Amino acid sequence: MRCWSFDGWSYFTWRYCKVMKFEILDLNFCDFKSGFNLNGLNPLQKRRLSIPSKCIYTLIKNSVKFNMPCVFASNYGEFHRCLNLLSGLSLTNSVSPTSFSLSVLNSALATFFIKHEIHSPLFAISSENLVEDAVICAYSKLLEFNEICVICYEEVPFSDEFYSSSFIIKSGNSISLEISQEKIISNLVNLENFRENFGKDFSWSGREIGYRWKFL
Template identity: 35%
Template sequence: MKMVLSHFNYWCKAKDEAQLANAKIEMFDPTSKSPQLDWVPAMQRRRLSHYAKMALFVAANSAEKSGAESMPVVFASQHGDFHRTSSILKDLAHQEVISPTSFGLSVHNAVIGLYSILTNNQQPMNSIAAGENTLLMALIEASIQLNNPNIYEVLVVYCDQPLPDDYARFDDVNSCDLACAFVVSKDNEQGITLSLTPSDTPNNTPLQAKQFVEFLATNKTNDALVLGSQSAWHLHIDEVTPC
C-alpha cells in the first residue's frame, strides 16, 4: 500500500523528567495541563477532559492546515478517555449518582462526535481501538477508505494518555500524554510518500505511537519503521516534499 501523509502535527507531554530528557521529539508545554482550544465555545470547553482537548487540538490543526472544509475521519485510541471512565466506576462503587454528561463523553467515539458537531463536519467517521496495534489499524483503515473513488483524503487522529493510578500496573508501555493527527491522501504534491508492506518482524517495543510520531517528526527519505506487535507492517518513506 502507498499513501501520502501531510499536515502532520502532534501534542505531547512527558510523564516525568526522565522521559522528557530521553525524548527525541519536542514535548509541548510540559508544565501545562492541556492544549488551548480557543475555537471551542467556553461552555463546551469547560466540559472537556484533558484527553478530549488533546485530540481536538491536533485534529483541528491538521484540518485547518489542509484547507479542506470537511473530510472523513478515522479516530484511534487504545484506552479512550479512561480517566473519565475510571471516575464513573468510582462513583458507581460509592453508589453515587452518575453524571449523564460525563457518561456520554466517556464512550470511545465521543471525542470524534464532538469534533463532528463543533466543526459541522458531516463526513463519515469511525473510531478504532486495537490494543498495541491501534495506530497501525488506523493507517490501514484510512488506506482502505481511499479505495473509494469518492474519497480523496482522510483525517487520521490518534490520542492516548497514561492510565489512572489505580490501573497503572496494567500500563506496561510507559505511556505519556500523546496526540497526533495527519491527512492521508491517494496523491498529493506535498507531504510524506509512505509505503506499507507486511513484515516478518513484529515490533515489541513499548509505546509504538510515540515511535511513529518520532518517525514522522524527524522524517527523511529512506527512513523505515515497523509497526504492529501481531500483524506487523514495514513503513518506508519514499519521498518527502515539505508542506
C-alpha cells in the same frame, strides 16, 4: 502476498505480508509536554473540554479543509474517566449521565463535528496499535474517498501522559506500510514511536503482528 524472511539460522522461511502505499499530509502532534492551543475559546468552554477534545481542537481547528471523512483511533479512550465510572458503579451503583456519554470512544470528535456542522462520515476504532490500524482503516476507504483525516489519541494508564496526532491520508507512493506476522521489539508507546521515527524507516510490533514503515 508472501515475502521471504531470514530467520537468523542460515535459511529463509515464508511469511505472509501486506504492503500498502500512500501519502501522508498535514501531520500534527499534541501531547502532555506541548500542551494545548485553545485560542478562540472562552474560559468556560475551555473548562468543559475533556483532554481528547482539547487535543482535537489543537490539532485541527486551523485546518481549512477539514470537512472530510475521519478515522478516530484510541487505545482506551479516556482511561481515567472510564475507571472512575466503573468505581462509581461498583460503590454507589450509579454513574453521571454526562460522564457516561463522554466516555464513548468517539465522543470528543463527534462533539467537534456537531459543533462545526461537519457532516462527513466518522469511523472509530479501539486498538493498541492505533496508528497502524487507523491507517489500515483509512487506506481501505481510499477507493471511496479522495482524502481521509486520521486522528489518534493515546493515554498511558495510571499516569498523566497522553499523546495525540492528526494527519491526512491520500493515494500515493511516498510511504509504504508492511504488515506481517513477524515480531518486532519496541519499548516506546505507539504514538511516541510514530512521532520519533516519522520520516525514516522504522518498525513496530503488536502482540501478534509486525509493522514496517518505509519512506520512499
